[in-house]
Amino acid sequence: MGGVGKTTLAEQIHNHLLENTQFKVYWISVSQDFTVKRLQGDVAKHLRLDLSDVDDEKVRARRLRAAFEKMEEMVVLMLDDVWEEFRLNSLGIGARNCKLILTTRSEEVCNRMRCQSKFELKTLDTEEAWGLFERTLGSETVLDGGLKDIAKSVAERCGGLPLGIVVVAGSMIGVTDIHEWRNALADLDGVGHDAMKEKVFPILEWSFNRLKECERDCFLYCCLFPEDSCIKGEELIDLFIWAELMSKRGTRSEEFDQGHTILNKLIRVCLLEKTKDHNHVKMHDLVRDMAIRITHGNSKPERSRDDVPRFLVKSLRQEDSKVTTMEQEEWTQDLHAVSFYSDIFPRIKIEIPPDWSPNCPKLSTLLLSDVSIEEIPDSFFRHMCGLKVLNLSRCEGITKLPNSVSDLVNLTALILGCCVDLRSVPPLGKLKQLRDLDLSSTEIQDLPEGWESLVNLERLNLSNCSAVRQKIIPKGTLSQFHRLQRLLLLPYGRVQVNESVLNQLESFKGYLSLTNFYKITRWPKYYTVYINDISTEGPFYKLDHYEDQQQLHFHQCKLGRGSNYLPDDMKKLRISRCHNMKQLFTVQLLQSLQNLETLTVRDCKGLEEIAADGNGAAMIYKSIEVIAIFNCPNLKRLPSFLSTIDGPPYLLPAGTFSSLKGLNISGCHNMKQLFTVQLLQSLQNLRDLHVDNCKGLEEIAADGNGVGQGGGEGSQLTSSGATATVILPKLKSLFLCWLPQLKSICKAALICDSIKEITIFNCPNLKKLPSFLSTIDGPPSLPSTLRKIRGDKEWWESLQWDNPSAKSALDPFFTTQRWGN
Helix, strand or coil, X not given: CCCCCHHHHHHHXXXXXXXXXXXXXXXXXXXXXXXXXXXXXXXXXXHCCCCCCCCCHHHHHHHHHHHHHCCCCEEEXXXXXXXXXXXXXXXXXXXXXXXXXXXXXXXXXXHHCCCCCCCCCCCCCHHHHHHHHHHHHCCCCCCCCCHHHHHHHHHHCCCCCHHHHHHHHHHCCCCCCHHHHHHHHHHHCCCCCCCHHHHHHHHHHHHHHCCCHHHHHHHHXXXXXXXXXXXXXXXXXXXXXXXXCCCCCCCHHHHHHHHHHHHHHHHHCCCCEECCCXXXXXXXXXXXXXXXXXXXXXXXXXXXXXXXXEEEEEEECCCCCCEEECCHHHCCCCEEEEEEEECCCXXXXXXXXXXXXXXXXXXXXXXXXXXXXXXXCCCCCCCCCCCCEEECCCCECCCECCHHHHHCCCCCEEECCCXXXXXXXXXXCCCCCCCEEECCCCCCCCCCCCHHHCCCCCEEECCCCHHHHHCCECCCCHHHCCCCCEEECCCECCECCCHHHHHHCCEEEEEECHHHHCCCCCCCCEEEEEECCCCCECCCCCCCCCCCCEEEEEECCCCCCCCCCCCCCCCEEEEECCCCCCEEECHXXXXXXXXXXXXXXXXXXXXXXXXXXXXXXXXHHHCCCEEEEECCCCCCCCCCCCCCCCCCCCCXXXXXXXXXXXEEEECCCCCCEEEXXXXXXXXXXXXXXXXXXXXXXXXXXECCCCCCCCCCCCEEECCCCCEEEEECCCCCEEEEECCCCCCEEECCEEECCCCCEEEEECXXXXXXXXXXXXXXXXXXXXXXXXXXXXXXXXXXXXXXXXXXXXXXXXXXXXXXXCCCC
């Protein structure tokens, strides 16, 4: 049965197995339209195995099995939502160390696959159902008086289905009016119980009907994406904006706030699920089926049939033929949105019949993303006069757009990003309603005729556009776009942007010369800017166009002793190949950077120090979360308050580096010590410490002068004042490689209760591990989180141990495998 909680229970098992170091656990969502070849590809991705050169399923299966058999650990493969049986050896599961756990709605599938153990999930009984309903409502929903009895009756109408219970309860969170509860009960009394889908769909539709009209429309648009896909939240919000599903706001940021509010509402009522990274959302397959059923006209939500948007949704999979021809009879006059979406590579090829002109006057959204289209006939758009959104992003094969695009006068968004074969776009001068134009990563030789007259343009993306690489856009052109709020020009700089343009923008991502950079006195709310005074082309990074931040990157700039001016709201700073710079910051400059979170310095050969001495320099390091320094061979030390090794005792200000989560040092050969024990004990939020390829480094944490003179919550002192123990409660990963002179990590005892992985290679002079891995007065007390210790076998066997039983306790965690899970 769908919605009974199979996936939720399997996820709990998956997470539990991840805690066990004896298992390698891989999760794969199968879905209804699976193929063995696609499953093989999904398994291979987890194993980092390339099967792209093999088409034969038997050969692919042998490779998978061989990969499994090479692994030391027991492998658990978890397949969620299996609809049809398949041969286990087709995935290499015949290997001695491989086990399978699957979820399915069909007992017949279990029988045919000869499952050794079967566990049927039944619907919840009355007491269990009420408990789940009450927990979902939360403490903020107070059920006084007769409300509780009515609420229990509402819970009973969900038939014990966890999905239905969670969705209905989610829709009633915060409702304390007895009239609303009675009305909800009356609505649910009409729910049918004939079959599984007929049982759960009306419950889901009841929750859908409680949404506001704007929220309903936005929810339905979520089903335009493939089943089981993780959908980027801000990509969805862009679609809401383009399709004009939300009320118009003054700025794009305000519209994004509105979009996030709607997504959060859909998550709260359990019609969408938030993923682990919190930036993506998913739809349960039954919820998506319900949405598609509504848009196909096969449901009767509480509004007239004419008001319900009609969708045509095609998710193209690997098992489809290599060429898919659009079926003309599917393109009916009442369509509002069409989506052809492929999430595989190579792209599925779509053929559009020649001279075909679909009669779709109501069509407002057309998504043809991640597919291959060689040609769109000029007649195709002729009868799509209402089209607002045309998204061809990541389309392969297409070299030019038809001239009929020029007549789509209601178009608000033309999205052509990453159409890598596109060389020609017809005139756009008539598209006065256009708000969003994306020509990024295309090969068009000239910007479209009439583009400068798009007076309503709010977002313009010309990043990596061939036309911008080859030709300079005249000065003053961008000033004509009075409504422009977001401008993306990375990584090329042949577009002249002056301060007047920047002042009107809400977000800018692009290039500035060092001369022009110093002229800017007021910055947009969000900016990602590359500053380069040697060439007009900066280094290319894969950038997230949806990520709003405050970031500067100086590349090949003659900065001397460093920049004298930086925006005080800057959060990320990158410095690369500024070879003549000896000092990065002055104390005065540091004091203005109270919001800096990430500092990255790369390939600065002349750099000797990050900042000069001074108590004020420490202020910045209360907010910084990540420091990464690569290939700075003359760097002698981190900031002086970090290291008192060569100087007099220095009392660390309270909170120094209290936010630091990651420290990565590589290729800094002139450093002998990284920092003092005094500083180490201040790193209470440090999660990752990565040091490699530093030829002169002898100690990670040196004793220093005045050790313990700052104390701190992460330290314990001996009677003489020396630091006996350093506590790093959040450290998860310690990586030390290619450090030929390293002799000591830390002489104080380390307590790292969250440590998961320790990786140490090519450190021949390191003879001891920190004492948090051994206890002198008793048996080793190992962190429960420890999963791996990676290193060379010869080094491991030569280590010296204060406690003879420490090595035997740690041996089960040791592996010579250098990388991977």
